[in-house]
Amino acid sequence: MYSEKVMDHFSNPRNVGEIADPDGVGQVGNPVCGDVMKLTIKIEDDKISDVKFKTFGCGAAVATSSMVTELVIGKTIEEALAISNKVVAEALDGLPPQKMHCSNLAADALHLAIEDYRAKQKAK
Amino acid sequence: MNEIYFDHSATTPVLPEVVEAMTAYFTDYYGNPSSLYQTGQRSRQAVEAARQSVADLLGADDPKEIIFTGSGTEADNLAIKGVAAAKAKRGNHIVTLAIEHPAVIEPLRHLEKQGFKVTYVPVDKSGIADPAEVVAAITDKTILVSVMLANNVIGTIQPVGEISRQTKARGIALHTDAVQAVGNIAVKVNELGADLLAVSAHKFHGPKGIGALYVRKGTRLDSIIHGGGQERGKRSGTENVPGIIGFAKAMQIAEAERQVKAARLISLRERLVKGVLDNVDEAIYLGDPVRRLPGNACFSFKHIEGESLVLHLDMMGIAASSGSACASHSLEPSHVILAMGYSAVAAHGSLRITMGRATTEAEVDKLIDVLPGIVARLREMSPFSAEATAETFMAEFGGEEHAHDH
Ligand SMILES: Cc1ncc(COP(=O)(O)O)c(C=O)c1O
Ligand code: FES
Numbered sequence: 001m002y003s004e005k006v007m008d009h010f011s012n013p014r015n016v017g018e019i020a021d022p023d024g025v026g027q028v029g030n031p032v033c034g035d036v037m038k039l040t041i042k043i044e045d046d047k048i049s050d051v052k053f054k055t056f057g058c059g060a061a062v063a064t065s066s067m068v069t070e071l072v073i074g075k076t077i078e079e080a081l082a083i084s085n086k087v088v089a090e091a092l093d094g095l096p097p098q099k100m101h102c103s104n105l106a107a108d109a110l111h112l113a114i115e116d117y118r119a120k121q122k123a124k
Numbered sequence: 125m126n127e128i129y130f131d132h133s134a135t136t137p138v139l140p141e142v143v144e145a146m147t148a149y150f151t152d153y154y155g156n157p158s159s160l161y162q163t164g165q166r167s168r169q170a171v172e173a174a175r176q177s178v179a180d181l182l183g184a185d186d187p188k189e190i191i192f193t194g195s196g197t198e199a200d201n202l203a204i205k206g207v208a209a210a211k212a213k214r215g216n217h218i219v220t221l222a223i224e225h226p227a228v229i230e231p232l233r234h235l236e237k238q239g240f241k242v243t244y245v246p247v248d249k250s251g252i253a254d255p256a257e258v259v260a261a262i263t264d265k266t267i268l269v270s271v272m273l274a275n276n277v278i279g280t281i282q283p284v285g286e287i288s289r290q291t292k293a294r295g296i297a298l299h300t301d302a303v304q305a306v307g308n309i310a311v312k313v314n315e316l317g318a319d320l321l322a323v324s325a326h327k328f329h330g331p332k333g334i335g336a337l338y339v340r341k342g343t344r345l346d347s348i349i350h351g352g353g354q355e356r357g358k359r360s361g362t363e364n365v366p367g368i369i370g371f372a373k374a375m376q377i378a379e380a381e382r383q384v385k386a387a388r389l390i391s392l393r394e395r396l397v398k399g400v401l402d403n404v405d406e407a408i409y410l411g412d413p414v415r416r417l418p419g420n421a422c423f424s425f426k427h428i429e430g431e432s433l434v435l436h437l438d439m440m441g442i443a444a445s446s447g448s449a450c451a452s453h454s455l456e457p458s459h460v461i462l463a464m465g466y467s468a469v470a471a472h473g474s475l476r477i478t479m480g481r482a483t484t485e486a487e488v489d490k491l492i493d494v495l496p497g498i499v500a501r502l503r504e505m506s507p508f509s510a511e512a513t514a515e516t517f518m519a520e521f522g523g524e525e526h527a528h529d530h
Binding site: 007010011013016018027032033034035036037038054055056057058059061062098101102 | 427429431432435436439448449450451453455457468469472504505506507
């Protein structure tokens with residue numbers, strides 16, 4: 001049911017964990033099935049220098065989490081914001097239709113983490 | 125291919141003896157049983173011998189009480205819609221269990237849209253219905269009580285015999301879905317007191333796409349498939365001759381092996397349950413420890429999502445299933461686990477292991493060996509506050525009843 005890329009990211013997820021002193025945190029729950037993802041990011045010179053994830057969810061949720069971390073490392077904030085759930089799903093060679101909603105988890109967590117970073121910057 | 129198959133409740137491999145018995149009915153004895161000439165009559169005789177054999181194995185009084193269908197699902201549909209149509213003038217109420225298979229729940233939901241009333245009787249935490257509660261749900265409008273014999277998720281065995289004494293006294297038809305039971309526990313229609321009973325061959329090493337409905341003489345039942353009038357007018361369509369032959373052959377073998385197999389599977393199950401509970405923290409064994417199918421062990425692991433667990437097991441060559449919302453096509457948690465009073469979070473972390481005739485101790489030990497590592501890995505990956513957040517989201521889902529298991 002899953003593509004080889006999905007299974008690769010599922011069995012060897014990249015960047016699992018939590019950054020100790022993150023610049024931004026994004027945590028989202030999946031309203032469809034109740035899964036949760038937490039993304040922590042580090043930002044240097046307007047670029048995402050590090051990112052880690054923790055996910056409680058299905059194979060597609062784990063794989064999209066892992067893929068989104070690979071996609072954003074080294075990107076500028078503007079570039080990262082352009083990463084939608086479709087971009088993540090395409091990077092994984094597609095997801096089964098009933099699993100497309102899982103890719104929202106990863107994209108939303110990323111956008112929330114960036115918002116969180118921006119809010120913290122303003123507060124400074 | 126999976127080297128280790130722990131999903132016998134989903135389906136089973138067809139035995140070589142069964143394939144062999146079927147083969148000639150594809151190629152040599154291909155006649156239509158309704159044809160008058162010899163080739164047709166040869167098929168007719170084989171079908172009737174198979175019907176006699178299935179009737180004997182179920183302890184039925186008469187082979188005419190066996191109707192072959194296209195699946196277990198069709199047998200359940202025929203029982204429910206067939207009785208509803210035949211008795212619609214007498215009443216419009218049906219009693220069933222909240223943990224029934226979709227093959228029962230969905231036809232009932234369909235009837236509800238047409239004005240029937242259905243009571244879904246709950247089960248206790250161990251997954252067993254109280255016969256008194258089922259009987260208490262009966263009204264003067266009740267035309268059918270449908271109670272499964274063995275559950276497909278947690279393997280619990282329901283008190284069908286106790287319920288049938290009461291339905292019989294009231295003159296109400298009793299249907300039981302025995303799809304998971306045949307070949308695993310004793311299934312005799314008179315001991316159970318069932319008026320209708322559904323069976324499916326692929327659950328006991330027979331072919332897929334062939335089922336049967338036992339219909340006690342005198343039970344009023346309308347057909348739901350109309351046509352050439354085969355199966356005494358109850359199920360039109362040219363008989364699936366090889367399927368029927370395979371059904372009977374598989375059932376004969378399953379029944380001959382049943383007691384020895386059950387004793388072996390119970391001891392393997394106990395070994396598995398002990399091994400899992402001793403080696404995995406925060407694991408729950410779901411369902412009744414004794415009143416369950418010999419080969420069924422169902423667990424829930426805290427902080428674990430079942431589809432991920434099943435995928436990891438698959439990568440190690442082990443086939444199993446889960447009642448997790450994520451693992452189901454409908455993205456709804458197992459209605460069976462919810463009906464037992466567990467949260468959607470518990471359903472999320474569920475794993476169903478169903479063993480069968482070829483399961484070995486070494487296979488059980490392999491599972492006990494790899495499971496703790498997979499669970500630990502998935503827990504490590506779980507966000508710190510996952511459970512708190514999941515509980516909040518789940519609150520919205522917890523109370524609803526859904527029916528989408530396999
Ligand atoms: C309890 C129960 N009833 C009915 C069915 C449906 O049987 P079939 O797959 O032959 O349609 C199944 C199996 O999926 C089952 O487990
Ligand atoms: S996260 Fe639940 S289905 Fe993907």
